[in-house]
Amino acid sequence: MSTDLSRRPRFDLDTAWALSPQVSVRPERFGALLYHFGTRRLSFLKSPVLRTVVEGLGEHDTARGACLAAGVAPEELPRYQAALATLAGSHMIGERS
């Protein structure tokens, strides 16, 4: 399950994002499970904070704003950016226009 960082798409923290309408989120003690009914893919969020970020994306003007509101420290942003990039790559989240 290792992930090759160099193959991850770039993720713009300063644009608006949202959870895909086809995705369900199931809270778990480790974070959450995500399921995309369109692609039929499962994914998981490995921390409750990341779940708060993902669920809050639609309510903030930028992904950075959603991260900060969820309590992510500035020095942790790169990790969350990488996690969000993975989610964007699998269409769990998408850019809002």
Add this chain to the structure above:
Amino acid sequence: MTTAPLPLVEQFQLGLDAPICLTWELTYACNLSCVHCLSSSGRRDPRELTTAECKAVIDELERMQVFYVNIGGGEPTVRPDFWKLVDYATDHHVGVKFSTNGVKITPAVARRLAASDYVDVQISLDGATAEVNDAVRGRGSYDTALRAMQHLHDAGFRGFKISVVMTRHNVAQLDQFKAMADRFDAQLRITRLRPSGRGADVWDELHVTAEQQRALYDWLVAHGENVLTGDSFFHLAGYGAALPGLNLCGAGRVVCLIDPVGDVYACPFAIHENFLAGNVRSPGGFAAVWRTSELFETLRTPQSGGACSSCAAYDACRGGCMAAKFFTGLPLDGPDPECVKGHGAQSLARTDRASVPKPSPDHSHRLLPLAVRAPAKACDENPLSGLANAF
């Protein structure tokens, strides 16, 4: 994020409040009699869950946020209320992936399936040629499956699954299966033959040889995530790099089986009273069985590696498949019968085959064709397949 949480695999081994997904065999009735059928299907069980009872289970799955069910059988589409139940599930946010031998996939059904985002289809096929397939699944079953695939393709259904149980006779056809999947805009899914159900009777002669197993592993490594496996080859991780997926046994922890009469088993390959957790008809329904059954609570406690603990590969293969061990008479805390280090073969040689547990119950047709026995079903899904990690 500041504390180090347990690795996800370990979280899963401790069990979740609800399965990630589950297998639901809707009926033991089947038009085929595959020689390796893991649920010994054939005849309908008169105690089968009614339509209302099935809907109540779906309501529970929705409340538990089980995202999807893998419906199998038997041949699930022979239930008269099958399509009604599929619609009920998807209307209640429970996605459906169902396994079929294709017998009911007419052009009209295919068009209807292609129109739904929430239904996925797996066509079972155990040979890339009629000769190899029909020897296992019964005469004519190859043509039935191919006709169903053609209908799905013609209807514009992209990405349906072609589900193959790997045997000694079809493992050399992997490239042909892949080409077939590509031709139909489908996806190839291959799973492991288990000695479950009628599979116990043919496992010795059909399971892949050690040499084939190595070649299969190399083939899977080369094809990566383009080929689905239902996570069923995690015992091969002992060769080296893990295959895509979580590589753990999810039985009673993140997956389970509901059988046609509502019995809940730890996994689709473990239909035996030793792995029976309860019944959805009992008070508290499925949720109570899942959350409080003694069997599942035991499975969710840390397991001992037993005879495998001292093996360097144990962290990779975790001792392999519980059902494969059980139905070949091996101890559950020892090596898998197909252990890549050869320890399972040695254990098997020492096992008294007369004491091997018999799969139960048997719903086989009473008169099997003499030349070829037939149907297998695809059922078997490890819900963890296709899981992608977001960190």
